[in-house]
Structure formats: structure tokens, C-alpha cells
Amino acid sequence: MSADPAVRPSVEALTAFLPAQRWFAGKSRQWEVTGTTTVAALDERTTLDLVHVRYADGEAETYQLPLVRRDAPVEGLAHVLVEEVTGGGGTTWLYDALHDKEATGLWTGGVASGRREDGVVFHRVDGGAEVDEDATSIVIGAEQSNTSLVYGGSTIMKVFRKVSFGLNPDIEIHEALVRAGSEHVAEILGWVEGRWTDPASGEAGTGSLAMLQCFLTTATEGWESAKASVRDLYAEGDLHADEVGGDFAGEASRLGEATAQVHQALRETLGTGTLDQDALRALAQGMHERLRRALPEVPGLEEHADALAAAFDDLAALPGGLPVQRVHGDFHLGQTMRTLKGWKLLDFEGEPARPLRERQAMDSPLKDVAGMLRSFDYAARHLLVDRPEPHLEYRATEWAERNRDAFCAGYGEAAGRDPREDGAVLRAFEVDKAVYEAVYEARNRPGWLRIPLSAIERLATQGERRS
Numbered sequence: 001m002s003a004d005p006a007v008r009p010s011v012e013a014l015t016a017f018l019p020a021q022r023w024f025a026g027k028s029r030q031w032e033v034t035g036t037t038t039v040a041a042l043d044e045r046t047t048l049d050l051v052h053v054r055y056a057d058g059e060a061e062t063y064q065l066p067l068v069r070r071d072a073p074v075e076g077l078a079h080v081l082v083e084e085v086t087g088g089g090g091t092t093w094l095y096d097a098l099h100d101k102e103a104t105g106l107w108t109g110g111v112a113s114g115r116r117e118d119g120v121v122f123h124r125v126d127g128g129a130e131v132d133e134d135a136t137s138i139v140i141g142a143e144q145s146n147t148s149l150v151y152g153g154s155t156i157m158k159v160f161r162k163v164s165f166g167l168n169p170d171i172e173i174h175e176a177l178v179r180a181g182s183e184h185v186a187e188i189l190g191w192v193e194g195r196w197t198d199p200a201s202g203e204a205g206t207g208s209l210a211m212l213q214c215f216l217t218t219a220t221e222g223w224e225s226a227k228a229s230v231r232d233l234y235a236e237g238d239l240h241a242d243e244v245g246g247d248f249a250g251e252a253s254r255l256g257e258a259t260a261q262v263h264q265a266l267r268e269t270l271g272t273g274t275l276d277q278d279a280l281r282a283l284a285q286g287m288h289e290r291l292r293r294a295l296p297e298v299p300g301l302e303e304h305a306d307a308l309a310a311a312f313d314d315l316a317a318l319p320g321g322l323p324v325q326r327v328h329g330d331f332h333l334g335q336t337m338r339t340l341k342g343w344k345l346l347d348f349e350g351e352p353a354r355p356l357r358e359r360q361a362m363d364s365p366l367k368d369v370a371g372m373l374r375s376f377d378y379a380a381r382h383l384l385v386d387r388p389e390p391h392l393e394y395r396a397t398e399w400a401e402r403n404r405d406a407f408c409a410g411y412g413e414a415a416g417r418d419p420r421e422d423g424a425v426l427r428a429f430e431v432d433k434a435v436y437e438a439v440y441e442a443r444n445r446p447g448w449l450r451i452p453l454s455a456i457e458r459l460a461t462q463g464e465r466r467s
């Protein structure tokens with residue numbers, strides 16, 4: 001028999017399915033599924049669905065889970081089986097549709113034809129490259145906040161998992177940078193927008209569901225290249241970071257330069273602003289608030305809380321006039337790719353845990369610089385997570401400092417001002433990021449928690465020494 005589009009997953013099945021997904025951010029919290037919404041049917045067996053979740057503290061979130069209905073089990077999809085539903089004279093196997101190669105052409109086909117109907121619009125960027133509708137997809141990036149599919153090596157589609165009303169900044173910023181002719185992002189081909197009603201607020205609106213881009217060939221992720229460099233250093237017991245073949249400092253400097261150029265293009269296309277004294281205090285207050293909320297979630301933060309808070313007070317006390325603009329918002333080595341044509345920046349969505357309103361706001365470009373500085377620290381130390389070795393900890397610090405310096409120098413050359421000249425601002429953003437990371441790791445990768453925690457200890461001690 002053919003699959004029945006009316007077959008929907010039960011709350012029990014979704015409650016079991018969500019925590020097994022990397023993209024579900026609620027794993028470490030108390031939560032319940034409050035309902036589902038079908039945004040649109042893409043064909044007789046494939047639907048765009050949303051799952052609504054409420055946390056014990058009252059916060060609500062919506063996750064996208066497109067579903068495909070099959071009338072027999074599909075080989076290779078057991079890991080994304082949402083439910084096997086029996087009733088009405090047959091059994092339907094409900095899968096996460098993004099993993100079903102027979103279903104995913106509906107998204108590329110939709111963008112290619114500019115499909116529009118009740119509940120969903122597939123936007124195509126004018127004058128953009130062709131979308132290959134016949135290419136089959138594979139899902140990449142198991143360790144990500146969203147789900148990305150590569151179609152035949154030419155197109156990549158990112159399906160946003162946590163969705164909210166409004167245009168996702170990843171789409172907005174890519175579109176603006178491509179229009180401005182920036183060399184440092186992949187071309188955007190189109191996006192998918194849905195309309196739904198939020199059961200928690202009763203509000204109806206539209207929100208971004210997916211984005212299609214050209215796939216960057218000949219590209220290596222910045223995180224992978226940095227890790228290779230660190231492995232090289234660890235393997236050479238007697239050599240320093242500047243003496244090993246895999247030295248990364250040249251690349252770190254070029255990445256700094258590319259970042260400054262992207263910031264410049266964002267200023268030119270999406271404007272600038274200035275935070276006055278009150279706004280600066282509000283910025284610092286947000287950092288205090290995030291620290292306060294992190295304390296009960298991350299044991300080990302409390303003992304440094306005062307020293308960390310002092311970094312936010314220093315920011316609040318600066319004479320007013322902090323320049324702001326649209327920024328990346330969650331910048332780290334995993335958001336960069338080195339291609340034959342230089343560095344490309346990816347994923348302008350901002351920190352997935354922050355509300356969309358905050359992620360759309362202007363911020364200091366030093367927030368991105370601080371994010372990348374934290375990432376050099378992660379790259380240097382992640383190999384030591386399972387086997388702390390004091391002599392390698394020393395090498396890790398050396399590698400991180402060398403590449404942090406090179407990044408800042410490259411950025412400074414292109415921007416005309418070295419970020420290290422704005423030490424108090426940079427430090428406040430670095431502390432704020434490390435606190436964010438501590439919460440992120442506690443929720444998603446508890447084994448990695450010691451990376452941000454050891455940075456927090458260092459940042460707190462440096463602060464105490466200065467006062």
C-alpha cells in the first residue's frame with residue numbers, strides 16, 4: 001500500500017527521538033514535546049514538520065523535522081527512524097526525510113522552480129548559479145547544530161533545525177555579502193521560508209527553514225587544518241611551533257586578514273552604529289546575566305565568578321562610543337574553509353542558543369575576533385582532553401598564543417587597527433564566549449568541558465593579577 005500522509009509521529013516517539021539528535025539543544029534540560037505542526041506537504045508522502053518543545057523553566061523552542069512516510073523499512077535509515085506506526089490496515093515507517101535520498105530532491109527542485117504554496121515559499125536568488133535538481137544528496141556534519149546535505153558536489157543545503165520567526169541571519173548576511181562581491185563567502189542560491197503558528201504564543205509568522213549555497217570544492221575546514229598543525233607539533237617533542245612543518249601562523253594571519261575584509265564589507269552593506277555609555281552598560285549587563293544563568297549549570301564556574309564579572313565591569317566602565325555593526329556572531333575555526341582561492345567564512349547564524357532578535361542585532365566586531373581566539377585555544381587543547389600531559393599543555397599554550405597573535409596581526413594589517421589595542425573589550429568578549437562554551441560543552445560534550453573551564457581559570461587569574 002502507499003504511505004499515508006496523515007500518519008503523524010506520537011509525542012512518545014518524538015520524546016525518544018529528539019535527545020538522540022546532535023541538533024537538539026535541550027538534552028541536558030527538563031523538557032517535553034507540546035505538539036507538532038505540519039507547515040506544508042511537499043508530495044504525497046513528504047511533509048515539512050515542526051516539533052514544539054517546552055522546558056521546565058517555561059522557555060519554548062521549535063525544531064524542524066521534515067518527515068517521509070515509507071510503506072517498508074528503508075535500508076540505511078534505521079538511525080533516523082522516528083516511529084513505526086501501525087493502524088488503518090497497514091504499517092508506515094516515519095523517517096527524518098533529510099536522510100532519504102528519494103525525498104531530498106524536493107528541496108532543490110523547489111528552489112530551482114521557485115515553488116510557492118500555502119505554508120512554504122522556495123526563494124531563488126536572481127542571477128545565481130544553476131541548481132542541479134537531479135543530483136542526489138548525502139548528509140554531512142554529524143557534529144553540527146543544523147543538518148547539511150551535499151547534492152552531487154555542486155550544491156550544499158543547510159536545513160535549520162531550531163527555527164524561529166524572521167529571516168535567519170545566515171541567509172541575510174550571505175545574501176548581502178554575495179551582493180557586495182565579497183570573495184570570502186560561498187555563493188547563495190536560494191532559501192526556503194515557512195509559515196506557521198507558534199502554539200506557545202499563539203503568534204503566526206514566517207521563518208527560514210533552509211538555505212542553498214554553492215558547495216566549495218578544494219576546501220579544507222579551518223578546524224581540520226589547525227588540528228593537523230597541532231598534531232604535527234605534538235609529534236615533534238623537541239621543536240617549537242614556529243619550527244615544525246605544519247606551522248599554522250601564516251594561515252592564521254591570512255584568516256585574520258579575511259575576517260577584517262568581511263567585517264569591512266558588512267559595514268558597507270548593512271551599516272554601522274555606536275554604543276553609547278548606556279548601551280555599553282547594557283551589553284555588559286547581558287554578559288553578567290549569561291554568567292549568572294551559567295553558574296548553576298556548570299560546576300566549577302562559581303569559584304571564578306567574581307573575577308569574570310570584573311571583566312564585564314571593565315567593559316561597562318569604558319568611555320562610551322563602541323563601534324558596532326553586523327558580525328558573524330559565532331566565529332570559530334569550524335566556520336572557516338581554506339580553498340585554493342583563500343579563506344571562506346561560513347555559518348553567519350550567530351550562537352544557536354541566543355534568541356533570533358539578539359542574533360540580528362549589531363555587535364562589536366571584536367566579538368568575532370574573541371571567538372576565533374578562543375578557537376585557537378580549543379584546537380591546541382582538544383587532543384589533551386582524554387590524556388592530560390603537562391609537557392604537552394605547555395606546547396598547547398605556545399601554539400595557541402602564536403596563532404592568536406598571528407590572527408590579530410593579520411586582522412590589524414587589513415583593518416588598520418590591531419584588536420589587541422582594545423584589550424578590555426576583547427577580554428570581556430573572550431570571557432563571555434568561554435562562559436557560553438562552558439554551557440555548550442556541559443549540554444553537548446561534557447568530556448570537552450575542561451577546555452573552556454581551563455580558559456576561564458586562566459582569564460580569571462590574569463584579571464586578578466591586573467587588579
Ligand SMILES: Nc1ncnc2c1ncn2[C@@H]1O[C@H](COP(=O)(O)OP(=O)(O)O)[C@@H](O)[C@H]1O
Pocket residue numbers: 140141144145146147148156158186213214215216217219221334335346347349
Ligand atoms: N558552501 C560550503 N561548501 C563546502 N562545505 C560547506 C559549505 N558550507 C558548509 N560546509 C560544511 O558544512 C559544515 C556545516 O556547516 P555550518 O554552516 O557550519 O552548519 P552548522 O550551523 O550546522 O554548524 C561546515 O563545517 C563545512 O564543513
Ligand SMILES: O=P(O)(O)O[C@H]1O[C@H](CO)[C@@H](O[C@H]2O[C@H](CO)[C@@H](O)[C@H](O)[C@H]2O)[C@H](O)[C@H]1O
Pocket residue numbers: 143144145146223330331332333334347351352371374375376378379437440
Ligand atoms: O558550529 P555551530 O554553529 O554548531 O557552533 C556550535 O558548535 C561548535 C562546536 O562544533 C561550538 O564551538 C566550540 O567547539 C569548536 C570545536 O569543535 C571550537 O573550535 C570553538 O572555538 C568552540 O566555541 C560553538 O561554540 C557552538 O556554538
